[in-house]
Amino acid sequence: MNIFKQMFKSLYSPKDISLYRFHGIGKTILYVFLLTLLSVIPTVYYISAAVINGLDAAQTAVKEQFPKFTIENGKLEAQQVAPIIINHDDFAIIFDSTGKVNEDDLSNEDNAIAFLHNEIFFVAGGNIQSYPYSMFTFPITNSDLQKFLDTLDSVTGIILVIMAIFIYIFSVGMKFIEISIYALFGLLFKNMTGKNLQYRHLWRMAAYSVTLPTIFFTIMAALQTSVLNGFLINWFASLLVLFLAIKEVPKRKQN
Template identity: 35%
Template sequence: MNIFQKFLKSLYSPMYIGRFRFQGIGKTIGYVFFLMLITSIPVSVLFTNTIFSTANKVENALSEEIPDFQLQNGQLHSEQKEPQIYEHENETIVFDASGEITREDIEQEENTTALLREEVVIAEDGTIQTFRYDQAGNIQLSKDDILTFADTLSGLFPILIPVVLLLLYLFSTGLKFIGIFALTLFGLLIRKAAPIRLTYRQIWIICAYTVTLPTVISALIDVLPFQLPFAFTLYWAIAFFMLYNVYKKLPKPKNAAVSE
């Protein structure tokens, strides 16, 4: 059975997961890396599209809509004294060097990026992120400087994005091994539910395949346009349920023949 077949069987069959307990540790570790590679594809595609889309929107807004400005002494300066609001598809861009609009005003909005007098405020899907200009030190930048930097950064995306995705993949895979270890501890606690004796090695291998279904579901949840509450709890509930069913599907030992 190749690794793709193991992946498919692990999605729905506790019986097959139980059979994998005789597999080597090396192959199981390789399977975990394969699982994380497969499940990272949707998030990687979404991440890449978001980066390119956001970069294009920012460059277009800076070059075509936002008036000339300068960042000096931690403040935004512009000849435009009135707040400017630009609607772009489902997003809103606010430019205000006057100080009339505050962060509290932006917190009530959705999908809004605001360049305010002393900070940048981003409101997206109920999450607020802020960055004060003085956090970057006593810098002096103009609109043209930022456009030049943005253009240079966009040219580096083909190099930077794969590096970031690789680091995220390795980090998430490391977390997955920690999760498998935690599930293994649970497997040891309920070891008596299995009809046969299981070693720690066999339980770890079973757990590595047991997390297939909850990992796939979590990967799909991550690309939803909204946040699903209790996603963490759902992951572990599915993992515990699958592991318990794997134990129940293990073959019962044959009764020894009774000598007459």
């Protein structure tokens, strides 16, 4: 059966999922790789767009809108009386040597870079990461930062490819761990229902049981819509589909 047809049937048919327990392990692993690839596309796209827009905005800001500054001895020093906030295509750039802006003020930003008094903050998809200026062992000025951004711009394509590969490999690893845990729950389900199944059968069935929640959350990610208690919904839906698939397995006939 075509792998995309299997994916479609796995969205609604526990009976078909129960039959997939006879598939070869190689085919099932290939299915997991494909399903994971589809699931990371929105994440990779939006992160890539944020990086490109952010880099373009940062280059423009450093050239035209930042005051002269120096990063030295772990601090950002500049002649300014108020923070500079620049919004560019859903990406925010904040420059504040006065100490008026802090990490809490960044909680409302989805994608941003903030040069604050003691640290630089990166915000991607609402996740905040900070790096203290003390990690720099040499002074940094406007021209130094501009040269760095120009160099970064020339290798952006390579960086994005490496980033996408890293995200995909990490996601594949997490998906395999997730499926393996579901298969352990499957051992409990098969005892409850009295079905003659081994762990290898349950692992294959679990791999297809994650299709519905994975596709659902992929669509939500593409629409940039957050789902309340998404983690719990994902686990509940996957285990429910697996349980229904196990119930579809016929019981061994008694002699």
